Amino acid sequence: MSTVAVGNDCNIQKRILHAGKGDLPSYLDGTKVYFHYQTRCCNDDRTVMDDTHKQNKPMELYIGKKFKFEVWETCIKSMKLHEVASFTVHPVLLGAYPMVAKSLRDIYSGTHKGHSHCCGMTLKEEGLGYEDLDKLMKEPQPLEFIIEVLTVEPAGEFRKEIWAMDENEKIALLPELREEGNALYKAGDYKNAAAKYADAIGILEQLLLTEKPGEEEWVSWDRQKIPFLLNFSQCHLLLGNYYAVIEHTSDVIKKDPGNVKALFRRARAHVAVWNPDEAEADLNEALKLDSSLDKVVKKELSTLEQKRKEKDLEDKQMYQGKIFK
Structure with missing residues (x-):
């Protein structure tokens, strides 16, 4: 299958794995998208780093709400409903991914503690608590995201979170x-x-x-x-x-x-x-x-x-015959 740049950004290369249905949605600001994603390293083994299928819980994204990892919104806006596509992303666009991945992993595991206030230098020194993400921060490399669009709810047709x-x-x-x-x-x-x-x-x-x-x-x-x-x-x-x-x-x-x-x-x-x-x-x-x-x-x-009397009686019976020193 051929690979094409997403929009005018040669830093994101797309390959369609399964064609979607219908026309490309308009993806106006406020559109709600549910999607599954799998993150793979671009090595010989294509090592899987993250996979929402294993959590049995898809991601939610609101178009135009400036999600911390903008790459996903850019990729999704090129996709049709039920489409599955592979996106290979240059390291220059992946600076936010380690922190986003850490937050999502912590949420899934129940250990999420809110926003981190550590600077980038501190994080590189102390680590994120995940060996693969720590390595990605120290040695940036391309990543492959396999994304499946599950539902697209146009703005105004659902109650927002x-x-x-x-x-x-x-x-x-x-x-x-x-x-x-x-x-x-x-x-x-x-x-x-x-x-x-x-x-x-x-x-x-x-x-x-x-x-x-x-x-x-x-x-x-x-x-x-x-x-x-x-x-x-x-x-x-x-x-x-x-x-x-x-x-x-x-x-x-x-x-x-x-x-x-x-x-x-x-x-x-x-x-x-x-x-x-x-x-x-x-x-x-x-x-x-x-x-x-x-x-x-x-x-x-x-x-x-009445309850007071019953309680007093219970207390008397409890301590009856006991010797207090």
Whole structure:
């Protein structure tokens, strides 16, 4: 099969291994592409360095989002759907690959620790933790990438990942996340409902970082966190994640000291982890704020008192007959 340069870049030589389907996609900015890739050394053995097939998880790439290794975007933009092609790339374009490969390997192995702040000289001296990548940094050489395009989703025809959205897109997503979370909650899928609420909370925390604390816009975003935090806490209460409930309801109470829902849910979580004094204080405060809760709160207080008696009895039986020095 013949080899051709990709675009006008003679540093990338392409060879089609399996023809794709249809016309070449437009690959407008924002297009989402799923693809498998295999990285090989250009030696006699064509040694495989990386292969997403082994991880059973393809790569995702958003066109125009300046992925750290631009070579892949350049290659993919020359490919049709379901095409498989080999790209031999000159070392001049491979400077970023060792760090990108390290990050991806760490993610797949569960050891990824976020961004590295080491300079290039330090990395060359201390290494990346992978012998083949360390060698590639010290002795740059051509690499072959065998890429298979699995799906191409045009911009606007799918929901972007949150990290890929701009501020306006994130704001528009908030009501959708609320509705989706509520629907999942009603269906009894508390885990996935909590995930939707958590996404919304994450967006609002990102928006808070763009504003000055105490300013009108900052206060508005901060207040919008409250219903999501309450819903998130209710899901985790039902899932039995009581310390998460205490943490997030406490956050609500700091913002809104008179929030009865937060007090009541925190009280139930305190009972579950056996913080009886804290639970009683929250229940009494909730009753003080909303007298309509009289029956519900008194029932909870009665249950708490009964549990206290049972706990005292258990303790007496446990230590009965023991000699303390």
